[in-house]
Amino acid sequence: MAKNRPHPGEPKRPRAAAVQPTPVPVAPSKPQIEPAAGLAGLGALRAALKGDAERRERDRAAAAVAQREASADADLFRREIGAVAPLVVPPRVPPARTPPSPVPTQTKLDEEAVLHEAISDEFDxxxxxxxxxxxxxxxxxxxxxxxxxxxxxxxxxxxxxxxxxxxxxxxxxxxxxxxxxxxxxxxxxxxxxxxxxxxxxxxxxxxxxxxxxxxxxxxxxxxxxxxxxxxxxxxxxxxxxxxxxxxxxxxx
CATH class of the missing domain: 3.30.1370.110 (Ribosomal Protein S8; Chain: A, domain 1)
Structure with missing residues (x-):
């Protein structure tokens, strides 16, 4: 029997699954300067940082304008309406429904039948x-x-x-x-x-x-x-x- 081969009567061992390396999240990188880029790379980085700053400034300016417009609209609405007071409404109480009394239909029929069949003591x-x-x-x-x-x-x-x-x-x-x-x-x-x-x-x-x-x-x-x-x-x-x-x- 060749070496390093399992005996026929020995149970088979499961093969170990290949271990995959867990990917490590990478944070977004800032503009990097290649060492060989020299002054040209430094200029590109400065331009990128300036563009990013300008974009953030435009966003802040737009948000400030929107807030001022909303505040102005609210002030205009309050001035047009004037002073307001809440309505005085008494608390609502659901009306109590009184169910109608049941009609004893069969009892009435029985009583009518008894009256119809009534017998008198005065009959000779x-x-x-x-x-x-x-x-x-x-x-x-x-x-x-x-x-x-x-x-x-x-x-x-x-x-x-x-x-x-x-x-x-x-x-x-x-x-x-x-x-x-x-x-x-x-x-x-x-x-x-x-x-x-x-x-x-x-x-x-x-x-x-x-x-x-x-x-x-x-x-x-x-x-x-x-x-x-x-x-x-x-x-x-x-x-x-x-x-x-x-x-x-x-x-x-």
Whole structure:
């Protein structure tokens, strides 16, 4: 194996990068006099220095003229305007915006609907009720067979409302809301428990007649009758609603 050559199993060493000399900044040189130039070189240097001095003098003169002109213009502007005073302006305060109160549109609609569907205590249902002991009711245009089927249990009771312990105003509002929600749910047969009046003064069923008077005034009610014994008997009433909210008074 030749000398000064690396062994084949020895890892290769990276070659050192060539070092470049860092350039040294050179300051601008003044006019130099060549030694061999003699008097001629000295004259050229004197001329160069004189030209440089004249150029600096011209620059200073031009700057002084510009400053004098600017000062004169400012003095002329102040003389033309005269004495001035700053405007007295009160501090600006952004006006407080009071947002308009929200309009309870849905609440108004609900209240109008309640007023439209309001039921009165002054209505006398006796003129519309059948004269039997159950005081059944059938809306005009609906067959009496509907009441008979309702009494026999042809329709399954789908929801009920218990008015026990309620005052008259509370019972009226509860009944109106109960019928309204039942119509929304598409129910047909309801049971309203008004009680037999055993706990009232005089043992008279105060709500019994009121419930019937209220039911007669509801357009959604097409028939009602006293419940059967196992459904509450004389203390409850079965109510039949018209099928579908958009149908006026169809025969079932």
């Amino acid at each position: 249902p006796e003129v519309l009720l059948e004269t039997d002991e159950t005081l059944s009711y059938c809306r005009p245009g609906v067959s009496q067979e509907v009441v008979r089927k309702l009494r026999r249990g042809a329709w399954i009771v789908q929801a009920q409302l218990d008015l026990h312990g309620m005052r008259r105003e509370e019972a009226r509002e509860a009944l109106a809301e109960f019928i309204r929600e039942s119509v929304k749910r598409g129910l047909r047969c309801l049971r309203v428990i008004h009680g037999k009046g055993l706990g009232s003064v005089g043992k008279e069923p105060v709500l019994k007649g009121k419930v019937r008077a209220w039911l007669v005034q509801k357009e959604e009610v097409i028939a009602f009758c006293q419940a059967r014994a196992h459904d509450g008997g004389a203390g409850a009433v079965l109510v039949l609603l018209q099928p579908g909210a958009q149908v006026a008074h169809p025969k079932p």
